[in-house]
Amino acid sequence: MTTPHLLVVPVGSSPDVAPLRELADVRVAHPHDPDLPDALATAEGLVVWDGFDVAVERAWETARPQALRWVHTSSAGPDRLLFPALRAHPSRLTCSRGILDADIAEYVLACVLAFLKDLTTTVRRQDEHRWQHRLTRSLAGRRALVVGAGSIGTRTAQLFSALGVDVDGVVRSARPAAPPFGALFGPDALPDVVGDYDLVLVAAPLSPATRGLVGAQVVQRMRPGAVVVNVGRGPVVDEDALLAALRAGRLGGVALDVWSTEPLPADSPWWDTPGALVSPHLAGDSEGFTGRLELLLHEQVRRFAAGQELLHVVDKEHGYAITSTVAP
Amino acid sequence: MTTPHLLVVPVGSSPDVAPLRELADVRVAHPHDPDLPDALATAEGLVVWDGFDVAVERAWETARPQALRWVHTSSAGPDRLLFPALRAHPSRLTCSRGILDADIAEYVLACVLAFLKDLTTTVRRQDEHRWQHRLTRSLAGRRALVVGAGSIGTRTAQLFSALGVDVDGVVRSARPAAPPFGALFGPDALPDVVGDYDLVLVAAPLSPATRGLVGAQVVQRMRPGAVVVNVGRGPVVDEDALLAALRAGRLGGVALDVWSTEPLPADSPWWDTPGALVSPHLAGDSEGFTGRLELLLHEQVRRFAAGQELLHVVDKEHGYAITSTVAP
Numbered sequence A, B: 001m002t003t004p005h006l007l008v009v010p011v012g013s014s015p016d017v018a019p020l021r022e023l024a025d026v027r028v029a030h031p032h033d034p035d036l037p038d039a040l041a042t043a044e045g046l047v048v049w050d051g052f053d054v055a056v057e058r059a060w061e062t063a064r065p066q067a068l069r070w071v072h073t074s075s076a077g078p079d080r081l082l083f084p085a086l087r088a089h090p091s092r093l094t095c096s097r098g099i100l101d102a103d104i105a106e107y108v109l110a111c112v113l114a115f116l117k118d119l120t121t122t123v124r125r126q127d128e129h130r131w132q133h134r135l136t137r138s139l140a141g142r143r144a145l146v147v148g149a150g151s152i153g154t155r156t157a158q159l160f161s162a163l164g165v166d167v168d169g170v171v172r173s174a175r176p177a178a179p180p181f182g183a184l185f186g187p188d189a190l191p192d193v194v195g196d197y198d199l200v201l202v203a204a205p206l207s208p209a210t211r212g213l214v215g216a217q218v219v220q221r222m223r224p225g226a227v228v229v230n231v232g233r234g235p236v237v238d239e240d241a242l243l244a245a246l247r248a249g250r251l252g253g254v255a256l257d258v259w260s261t262e263p264l265p266a267d268s269p270w271w272d273t274p275g276a277l278v279s280p281h282l283a284g285d286s287e288g289f290t291g292r293l294e295l296l297l298h299e300q301v302r303r304f305a306a307g308q309e310l311l312h313v314v315d316k317e318h319g320y321a322i323t324s325t326v327a328p
Helices: A018-022 A036-042 A054-063 A084-087 A100-116 A119-127 A151-162 A186-194 A216-220 A239-247 A289-306 B018-022 B036-042 B055-064 B084-088 B103-118 B119-127 B151-162 B188-198 B217-218 B239-247 B289-305
Strands: A004-008 A025-028 A047-051 A071-074 A092-093 A141-145 A166-170 A198-201 A226-230 A251-256 A276-278 B005-010 B025-028 B045-049 B070-073 B092-093 B143-147 B167-168 B199-202 B226-230 B251-256 B276-278
Touching: A004 A036, A018 A289, A036 A054, A047 A289, A054 A084, A071 A151, A071 A289, A100 A119, A100 A151, A100 A198, A100 A226, A100 A251, A100 A276, A100 B103, A100 B119, A119 B103, A119 B119, A119 B276, A141 A151, A141 A186, A141 B167, A151 A166, A151 A198, A166 A186, A216 A239, A239 A251, A276 B119, B005 B036, B018 B289, B025 B199, B045 B289, B055 B084, B070 B289, B103 B119, B103 B151, B103 B199, B103 B226, B103 B251, B103 B276, B143 B151, B143 B188, B151 B167, B167 B188, B188 B217, B217 B239, B239 B251
Parallel strands: A004 A025, A004 A047, A047 A071, A071 A092, A141 A166, A141 A198, A198 A226, A226 A251, A251 A276, B005 B025, B005 B045, B045 B070, B070 B092, B143 B167, B143 B199, B199 B226, B226 B251, B251 B276
Antiparallel strands: none
16 A cells, blocks of 8 residues: 555635545645645645635646646536646546535425425515415426436436426436436437426536537427526526526526526626526535535545545546446 | 205305306305305305305304204314304314325425525525525434324325435324334423424414414424424414524524414514514415315215215314315
8 A cells, every 4th residue: 555645725625634644645735825836746646625726727737747646526516627638637537426416406406396385485575574375386296307317416306206296307318217217318309308397407517518408499498487496517508598588487487506607796687587596506515515525535535545446437528427336 | 965055155265166056055155245144044064265254153153053064164274163153063064184285295395495405595695696605404314293293294294204304293192103204202292302303393283282282391392403394373383482492593493384363463573583484374375276175175065965974074172184084
């Protein structure tokens, strides 16, 4: 067993690196630390934690890392790390697949129920001290389409299915479906089938194949009153088309937790659009999620130091981990 | 087959009585119609629709109905109809048990998820154009206590159980439990066990045994951060004790859809209490619920005219229907 050189770059918060020091020679450098290129030049493993900073890409260009064999991100979706030099580098990239699935699925359900039960209006009427009876809508018996049936999408489908919703999915290419999915379509079918669903739940990673997948034509063909939730990545949907459809009264609600530009600018028209639910990329961030991300990191470092197979290796071409391995 | 005299009293909206005219001699009188006592004096069946008005009780005192054999309410809980003269009368009372179960259970879930995922804050931050990341909480793995394990409570328990929540219940007297309940306690156990639960979901009918059941002592013994939802009847809980606990920061959220006084007065402190979700008795009122209530009414009138057993007969002593018959 070797003791590899591990560089940890805390972009937002920092992981607890103390337990990692028993497994690796750990160095910590923040994105704007002048030592970052130096540290990267000799690192064998790189951990980018809690977000991404373009300073990492710039340091990479300076450092031209030779010894690097592994890069890990605390994100479920590795899209922001996939800058050209990293994509071309022979090191393996792993992501934190699976950790956030259950919480994100619950969040999608929370948003859908908030619209169907009109809780967003309830909160606003409450602030006006106004008792105003309204009719609500049922969830059971509805039809849902999950766009992106990976680990988050599958968990989402399981929850909705357990509540009496018929769920189909959209995946990289059409294939025979198994529960919780009734059918699995390829992306090309999306414009033709989207009108059959009351709920369109987007949980796709960002990749060349998913960018703009829920585009203007798809939005136009949605069922009147459809509810849309995006917990994948902002650029997977056409935000302008959704906004226009919502403002035209053609949709029953749009909840976006991820955005093309984050944070959403204060002058965005989304904030004030009736039927929009604007949240700050928090769907998966539940109390305790950092601990679970750290456990996965520890297991990855243990495997890396022991020369064992890593979990959740990203297919750099497709832009996400296609392993179905569940995190320890 | 006789053609019984049926009196329909629309308190709020009116049911469609046209289909009933094929089964009965139908007369319609609104609560403040001067003919109401006359109509009641000769009615064999009485339908009180969409609420209750004390004018019905006063007309009853004047009319002293002799021919009356059946009273039906469109409510799931017949408590407001159970005035002393009706309670003492030999006529059978039936209620609209079962119709609202699925929607109310979904509503309870919506409220719980709104608190755990902090959507009430999200709505308010959105109105301020404010992007503010916060941590959310998980639902799966929590423990829920359903107070009142009748048809609504059981349906609620099924939904939560399907989402990975461990659910116990409180019923009229302790008995061996079957799924979705892990345990079923009697009301006396409530103060001792309530501290074991993250979620306290009240779906009990109002009766002498349930009035004040979730009292000050029970509220005091709730787990710090517990979420409370009441979709039963207002007086089942001690609203003042809940308000005080919420304001003291001891609870994670209180959603009340039913109130001791409805509508909730505009100067109630509840409207402005952080962590309170105030809704206007709408949990069961989904699009299409009136149609389902009318279908049940039609079936009841058919049975009444044919001399067959009625559905959902209320035990006037306990104050709710104890049949487990599911509505047609």
